[in-house]
Amino acid sequence: xxxVTQTPKHLITATGQRVTLRCSPRSGDLSVYWYQQSLDQxxxxxxxxxxxxxxxxxxxxxxFSAQQFPDLHSELNLSSLELGDSALYFCASSxxxxxxxxxxxxxxxxTVV
Amino acid sequence: xxxxxxxxxxISVVEKEDVTxxxxxxxxxxxxxxxxxxxxxxxxLVFLIRRNSxxxxxxxxxxxxxxxxxxxxxxxxxxxxxxxxxxAVYFCALxxxxxxxxxxxxxxxxxxxx
Numbered sequence: 001x002x003x004v005t006q007t008p009k010h011l012i013t014a015t016g017q018r019v020t021l022r023c024s025p026r027s028g029d030l031s032v033y034w035y036q037q038s039l040d041q042x043x044x045x046x047x048x049x050x051x052x053x054x055x056x057x058x059x060x061x062x063x064f065s066a067q068q069f070p071d072l073h074s075e076l077n078l079s080s081l082e083l084g085d086s087a088l089y090f091c092a093s094s095x096x097x098x099x100x101x102x103x104x105x106x107x108x109x110x111t112v113v
Numbered sequence: 114x115x116x117x118x119x120x121x122x123x124i125s126v127v128e129k130e131d132v133t134x135x136x137x138x139x140x141x142x143x144x145x146x147x148x149x150x151x152x153x154x155x156x157x158l159v160f161l162i163r164r165n166s167x168x169x170x171x172x173x174x175x176x177x178x179x180x181x182x183x184x185x186x187x188x189x190x191x192x193x194x195x196x197x198x199x200x201a202v203y204f205c206a207l208x209x210x211x212x213x214x215x216x217x218x219x220x221x222x223x224x225x226x227x
Contacts, residue, residue: 002157002159033214033215042217042218042219042220043204043217043220045214045215045216048214056214058214088156090158092158098208098214098215099146099165099208100146100163101146101148101160101163102160102215103160104150104157104158104159104160105157106155106156106157107156107157107158109156
């Protein structure tokens with residue numbers, strides 16, 4: 001157990017729907033990162049939050065949004081889902097800004113049908 | 114620009130063979146950090162090692178060793194006496210100094226056959 005908790009582990013939903021992925025960082029970690037892993041795109045950085053504030057944005061679609069709450073857990077919201085959004089979504093956390101590496105959660109596998 | 118290249122898409126070896134996974138990176142930062150992660154079939158990403166750009170010492174941890182060479186912008190990973198449990202996808206990653214995001218290579222899938 002890495003200490004980073006992601007729920008749900010698996011999610012199957014239909015095109016056009018909206019889903020929320022949840023992440024609880026490792027105790028003491030202030031940074032949360034979201035990554036998308038798909039077969040054709042590899043591991044793509046989506047967004048980084050530090051202590052509730054957005055710090056960096058990657059290739060995150062406008063249909064996607066995220067936030068980090070005061071208790072430091074984070075949610076990634078995916079809306080108007082398309083078949084191409086099917087992927088493994090990872091959350092990672094770190095104490096600071098990631099200089100010493102991330103600790104990853106086990107991921108949420110999203111299947112859009 | 115920051116970029117990580119793992120040219121080996123897939124490698125198959127027989128148990129007890131040594132295997133080296135290549136990683137070449139590009140960055141304009143003078144300070145940067147390099148990482149290796151392992152993704153076993155179960156899917157989670159497991160941290161293996163971190164190196165900063167000022168530390169070119171090679172590191173050995175059990176059957177694992179890493180060779181960092183700034184002159185060739187490479188950070189290669191060697192598994193000695195491979196085991197079936199080493200079968201996984203291995204990712205090399207780069208974090209620049211100024212931008213707190215990781216650039217991952219495309220990964221190398223290692224198959225270790227008994």
